[in-house]
Amino acid sequence: MSEKIVVGVDIGGTTIKVGICSSEGELLQTYEGPTEVEKGSEAVCNNIAQYARHIVEQSPYNWDQVEGVGIGIAGFLDIPNGIVKLSVNLHFNNVNLKAFLEDKLQKKVLVNNDANVAALGEAWAGAGRGVDNCVCYTLGTGVGGGVIVSGKIVEGFSCMAGELGHMSIVPDLEAIQCACGKMGCLETVSSATGIIRMAKDAVERGDRTSLSFVTNIMAKDVIDAAKAGDEVASRIVNRAAFYLGKSLAAVAVVLNPQRFIIGGGVSNAGDFLFDQIREVFKKVTPDIAQEGVEIVPAILGNNAGIVGAAGLIIRS
Structure with a gap:
């Protein structure tokens, strides 16, 4: 397979949901794992990276086909720099999520507010298509x-x-x-x-x-x-x-x-x-x-x- 895919990540206080999407917005595969907030922000960030890798490994695709990884997270964000200033549910305080994941995954990573991300999902591939x-x-x-x-x-x-x-x-x-x-x-x-x-x-x-x-x-x-x-x-x-x-x-x-x-x-x-x-x-x-x-x-x-x-x- 040579087609490009994108990985989307929805971070919740209990569960991290991950999906593979086509470039047209079709959801091809999903996976979810525990957030493990109690282990600290670094452990949560490592879980995100691990689950993103895992879903691709378990799919018909390979990591080279991944165009990038998008992240939706609740909290106050510095969106351009991908920094989570404060996320109460995740106990994140000034966590540079974008930099951490780009280093771990060697892919482009974009981070945005969870409500914005849900809106974009509906606009791109849902009721707003x-x-x-x-x-x-x-x-x-x-x-x-x-x-x-x-x-x-x-x-x-x-x-x-x-x-x-x-x-x-x-x-x-x-x-x-x-x-x-x-x-x-x-x-x-x-x-x-x-x-x-x-x-x-x-x-x-x-x-x-x-x-x-x-x-x-x-x-x-x-x-x-x-x-x-x-x-x-x-x-x-x-x-x-x-x-x-x-x-x-x-x-x-x-x-x-x-x-x-x-x-x-x-x-x-x-x-x-x-x-x-x-x-x-x-x-x-x-x-x-x-x-x-x-x-x-x-x-x-x-x-x-x-x-x-x-x-x-x-x-x-």
Whole structure:
């Protein structure tokens, strides 16, 4: 085989996921191994290098065919230099991941924020395929995001572009403090954590809801209850969708993307959630800024990070 391949790496606090991608974004093979954070940053970096080598050795390809290795990692980064300034989950502090891996692997290595990388994965080979300009939201424990313009990740002056979950969008009288320290962030109402918080608050207030009988409330419980007609749960999901729709409207008049892609666990609510988001977006966005704009679910799931990491090499 003479075709070129790319290795993508998605680093999590528990597991490191590695994949081989073709130059067109097709995920050809995957592998995962333990992160072993407790052994220290050097051990984690060595694991990344080992798993990247291992997946190629176990494939029909050879190391000479590898164009480069892309890395997605959560944390505060110096993206141009591939330095992880701080990653709380991994206990990384000023780790020059790019230099370490290029020395170990003797290949080009590019490092980027995990949310940016997931967005690039969807843009390159997922729900954004064929679209040059798109914005991706990930609705999980928090609200992650990534902005793709002309096929490239928008990183911003200090590598903080695309922090969509920290748009201050909830009015002061309704706002609570976000984990970032500021008030009224989108993340406080539209993440799984925000939905769970609102549900628990309702139960503690004594609101009449079927959620009172759920021992350990999860976002899915709230969504399922809303679908079943529970009024309290419906209000919570409506609120999450409302502020999501408003945030899309704000982004639309700044960036005018062709497509919004929404992924993460909360997005599994499907059309029940998406229809509400689209309705709000249509209501509050100027006609010319919403014309032809699509709001669609992500399709790569847990593989978005691997594919997007590989895409860093192809799209650089």
